[in-house]
Amino acid sequence: MMLGALTSLASPSGGRARLTTFYFHRVLPQPDPLLPGEPDARRFDAILGWIGNQFRVLDPLDACERLYAGTLPARAAIVSFDDGYRNNFEIALPILQRHGMKAVVFVATAFLDGGCMFNDRVIEAVRRAAAPVLPGDAIASATDLPLRGDAERRAAISQTLDAIKGLLPDDRNQRVARIERALGAPAAERLMMDAREVAAMSRAGMHIGGHTRTHPILCALDDASATDEIAGGLDDLTAITGTRPRLFAYPNGRYGRDYDRRHVAMVDAAGCAYAFTTQPGAATLASNRLELPRFTPWARTRMRFGLMALRNLADAGARVARH
Ligand SMILES: [Zn+2]
Numbered sequence: 258m259m260l261g262a263l264t265s266l267a268s269p270s271g272g273r274a275r276l277t278t279f280y281f282h283r284v285l286p287q288p289d290p291l292l293p294g295e296p297d298a299r300r301f302d303a304i305l306g307w308i309g310n311q312f313r314v315l316d317p318l319d320a321c322e323r324l325y326a327g328t329l330p331a332r333a334a335i336v337s338f339d340d341g342y343r344n345n346f347e348i349a350l351p352i353l354q355r356h357g358m359k360a361v362v363f364v365a366t367a368f369l370d371g372g373c374m375f376n377d378r379v380i381e382a383v384r385r386a387a388a389p390v391l392p393g394d395a396i397a398s399a400t401d402l403p404l405r406g407d408a409e410r411r412a413a414i415s416q417t418l419d420a421i422k423g424l425l426p427d428d429r430n431q432r433v434a435r436i437e438r439a440l441g442a443p444a445a446e447r448l449m450m451d452a453r454e455v456a457a458m459s460r461a462g463m464h465i466g467g468h469t470r471t472h473p474i475l476c477a478l479d480d481a482s483a484t485d486e487i488a489g490g491l492d493d494l495t496a497i498t499g500t501r502p503r504l505f506a507y508p509n510g511r512y513g514r515d516y517d518r519r520h521v522a523m524v525d526a527a528g529c530a531y532a533f534t535t536q537p538g539a540a541t542l543a544s545n546r547l548e549l550p551r552f553t554p555w556a557r558t559r560m561r562f563g564l565m566a567l568r569n570l571a572d573a574g575a576r577v578a579r580h
Pocket of ligand 1: 339340468472508509
């Protein structure tokens with residue numbers, strides 16, 4: 258088919274190869290009106306089918322090694338997940354296995370065993386709210402935010418996250434706790450994997466990669482704390498799986514805003530061979546092995562998805578500077 262031929266041209270084998278890395282977060286049991294961007298199981302199955310038709314999905318570590326050895330096949334791709342959601346184990350893993358695909362899951366270790374990232378705490382508190390409004394004073398807003406339907410709930414979530422995302426972690430956690438109390442929401446189900454599930458993902462042949470402990474904006478930390486987040490997260494994963502991760506993904510992932518050259522050096526010193534950003538584009542032999550680009554596919558039809566992936570291949574967004 259034409260898409261396949263164009264993809265082979267844009268993503269040839271060998272020394273001129275381009276490596277596409279797709280990334281996902283949650284894979285939902287069914288569509289969720291509060292998370293319109295996240296695929297449910299059926300859509301994820303379809304997306305993996307599209308990826309499998311257009312690309313050749315490789316073991317993530319092998320793919321990185323072959324990129325720099327100049328031995329990648331044409332149309333090479335990696336599938337990755339960020340943060341360590343429980344549904345990666347319960348829902349995504351069996352679908353990946355059905356497609357015969359290996360993926361890498363980047364896990365923020367502080368949230369294993371019952372933790373929850375601040376953005377998800379806000380989403381789940383709004384979802385489960387007993388109160389009809391989010392009181393404005395909980396987010397330093399002059400007006401209360403109504404929560405009567407999905408559209409108002411989505412708007413309240415986005416306004417709340419905008420109001421608190423720039424706060425320091427302790428202040429942000431206090432603010433989230435206040436929002437949870439104001440909404441009177443019962444506790445959410447466990448969203449992230451536990452250690453046993455991470456170990457099972459690893460035994461199933463998936464790679465487990467570093468993603469820090471608490472998912473901070475690394476640029477906002479002093480160097481000692483950033484080192485502790487990066488190396489400590491890798492230590493935690495080593496203790497869980499028995500294997501030191503070779504792969505890492507920077508939280509949030511934009512150079513100069515979320516991480517910088519100091520953190521690239523820390524990831525290198527901590528023993529990771531390859532690391533991923535959220536800069537779109539495809540990696541080439543000239544890409545920095547510790548700043549490989551990634552791409553989130555959001556298109557809802559096979560043709561649009563294929564064209565987005567092609568356009569991403571044409572994007573030389575990868576940082577090539579070797580720090
Ligand atoms: Zn993340």
